[in-house]
Amino acid sequence: MKYDLRFPIVIAALLVVGLMTVSTAALSPRASSGIFTKQLLGVALAALPIGLLWWAGRDRIYRYAPHLFAAALGLQASTFVIGKEVNGQRNWILLGPLQFQPLEILKFALILMLAVVLAGGYKGLSTYARAFAVFLPAAGLVVVHDFGGAMVLGVMFGVMLLAARIPAWHALVAVAALAVVVPTVLYPHLEPYQQKRLTIFLDPYADPRGAGYQVIQSTIAVGSGGLQGKGYKQGSQSHNGFLPEAHTDFAVSTWLEEQGFVGGVIVLVLYGALLWGLAGMAAEAPRLQDQILFAGVLGQVGFQVIENVGAALSVLPLTGITLPLISYGLSSLVSTLATLGLAYVVHRDRFEGQL
Template structure:
């Protein structure tokens, strides 16, 4: 079957959940007016790149990868000069009335470029050299201003290398090296507020009015939802302004407060179905290059889902990573929909050009 209609159906259902969440979070006094309208605009804006990708097809998309990657690096570097500071991070660009985060373009560009560089699979040290030549500049430009974004790029990089079939013991050594380097090399060089954000989940009541406030309010919101939730637009934590970032970082807390455990299970099933669909697409694709690309998309979406929900439940560090298709944000929404569209188009054209 050339088209799998279950995939766009799952994406549509997640978009509905996201729009419901943003519409109720809009009632919070902490949130600026018009976010629901802007989120709807984001869905409409995504139609243009999706249509372009649908027309371009698999081969054109891969040929365009170096151009998109170069543009992403240029935009990422420009944030150091003309970037706008949002929530303590100067990683946004303003172009008239349009505000966007170059990181979202960088994620997709990295996936496409790595798929091109790793299309032949593992071929010894040159494989690592080519992959690092792509990953290193992107990560270096991001990690300075957005540690959470750098984490997403790192997961994409690692998962795509695994899909390129590097030796398993190389992967084990890499994980051990990262496990040693993060606490001994990277962590000490982070800003104090960044260090606190990464560790406060262990005991948020150490600083209940400061770094721990967000996590505490999130857990209260989730717990108050109970089994069936308080009902749509009936969430007291978000509507009364207790829950910070109810439309972005803690959008899942807003959803769980109103829809409860039942709504949480539904959300996890939708995400599980989406990730399973991506894995199925990879399994049905005969070319390694396409399999590597699907791995990157799966790694990005899967990691963001786990990290965002885990942070909202105070079981993982708070890194500011958005929940795909649910959290408010035009650049995030358009980028995620475009990334999923790339995967769907590559799946559609998986047999074209095959002998």
């Protein structure tokens, strides 16, 4: 059987960008020790779930989706009891010398479970009942500690419903309802620091030493990169500790400072190729269930890229959403690679069982 190698090649290229970014961000006095080694470990560890998915195949993966989803919900719920607080969010679990976010497993499991319950497409209001029965427990467990993570789940959910062929007017009503509910009901119930993070991008200089500091330093780093950048491991904003979270939330700022506008275009082209590849997989899938799954993966990766880059450039709210395959983070890296591996396996098996 012939395999299309363009998709894994694009992923490998983005991994190289990520490893370069983490290695230079590691020079910052703000960075934890050993982050480059841990990022390499994440790439190696991802081989385990990808290999398991490759062996299991499409049908077996769908069959075990409910079990994986139940386990993911249990892990996420456990953060309320044994979770470790990082940056004000109690959503991490310690596992020996390592720590991981159950949210990353939940993203993967939610995509799979929604693809299962929406496999038949839109069948009236019962479709929403099944979909919300899956989505609401997941989102409810996440939104308490991680508003940005809940946003990712929400976008995945919406995109997968659209792929399930819900009526267009239903989608328009939902968007209108969110436009009313978010600012009037949800926003007032957020913590003050969360509210400020969501609005400070409009005028970061209103609080230059507080909530606006990160965004200001990010835009300075990006602007100082110019056309061709300062060169690999030559960034001053990140290396001198001015840019906070240079290896996670603002990894793209670190990259743009050193590689400039040209490097930024390269990264955007690579992400465009990745998303185009996922869209192509959806178009080639003969079964609606697979199309819905590809839509979920596309929604997750696409939204995280847009939100992270937009926040770094101060054109979107700062939500703490990391950049897939580039930002440092062992659990997020393994989960993203496993999710993309899932898409590749389902695409491989798209014709199996078809008459």
